[in-house]
Amino acid sequence: MDWMLWIKAAVMGVVEGLTEFLPISSTGHLILTGSLLGLSGDTIKVFEIAIQTGAMAAVIWEYRRKLWGTVAGLGHDAVAQRFARNVLIAFLPAVVLGLAFGGLVKAHLFKPVPVAMAFVVGGLVILWVERRHHRHFGERDLEGTRRARVETVDDMNSLDALKVGLVQCLALIPGTSRSGATIIGAMLFGFSRKAATEFSFYLGIPTLMGAGAYSVWKQRAGLSWSDAPMFAVGLVFAFASALLCIRWLIRYVSTHDFTVFAWYRIAFGAVVLLTAWSGAVAWTA
Structure with a gap:
């Protein structure tokens, strides 16, 4: 038994679960964490994609009543028919572009420096x-007193x-963040913060489970x-940490915006770029 490898897999699972639903890029964090842990190779690349299935299993469990209904x-x-149709429609662009360009993206962009640039x-x-959202809604958006055009996923x-x-297709670029692209994009299209966040959860089920199975x-x-x-090990730890993150995030978005995550992305990306440029950290693919 390679206990050290299992510990590294657990760390990767926790990183996946905690970052999958936040607008900070789980793929980017996995690539950077894997580099720091000395994990590389084709098997690790498959592992990084496959453990996203654990995070999606947490969504299925948390929203099992809605999904079963x-x-x-x-x-x-x-x-129910409209909801299922909307998830399918939103899922299809990622399938088409992922199959067309996925290999090219993995070959050239699954590296720490491009990820860090995408973070920034x-x-x-x-x-x-x-800033645009606050100009339109003001603080009333967070208090829920001014309705968005799409207040719930059923609207x-x-x-x-x-x-x-x-906009989810932008997440083909590692470091962009699938959840960030879908949530922030949906807000631009008139979704409430809560509706954008929940639809990002639902859309992730076919997108990431399909990507994991295909990989x-x-x-x-x-x-x-x-x-x-x-x-x-990676799947189990991704499931557990993702479940905690989902419950926390839904409470968070009811009273907060995503500005703190934006500054985190900029700071983290800048640190990676600076350490790569200075040679302080030997970032590897």
Whole structure:
């Protein structure tokens, strides 16, 4: 048994779960954490994608009543049918662009320095969107006294879903943040902060579970049963930490904006770029 590898897998799982739903890029954090832990190679790249499934399992568990109600109502409930259709519409752009450009992105951008640059750029975008949002809604948005155009996920139409699906494709660039792209993009399109956050959760289920399954299947020849314990540890820790993060984030967005995450992204990205430039840290792919 390689206990040190299991400990590293647990650390990666915790990092995945805590960062997947925050607008700070779980993929970017996994790439940087893996570099610091000395984890590299094709198996680790598959591992980083596969453990996202654990975080999505936490969403399924937390929203099991909503999801089960949707499945049960598909045959007769218009609200359930519209919700399922919107998730499907939003999911499709990532499938098309991911299959077309996923390999190219992994070959050239899954590296610490490009990730750090995306951290900084993404942080600046969040600051701009939040400033714009506050000019439009003021503090009333956080208090819930001024309604957004899309107040809940059930208020969405097909065009709303397509727009969110298109901005999710920006997350093909590691360091951008899938949740950040979908949440901040949805807010630009008139979603309330809570509706944007919850739809990002739901959209992540087919997107990330599909990506994880596809990655494992595509790289199956290079995997072996000896890798299973590492994957299992990562999945379990990703599930547990993601469950805590989901519950915290929904409470947080009811009274706070995402500005703190923007400054975190900028500071973290700047530190990585500075240490890479100075040679203080030997960041590796």
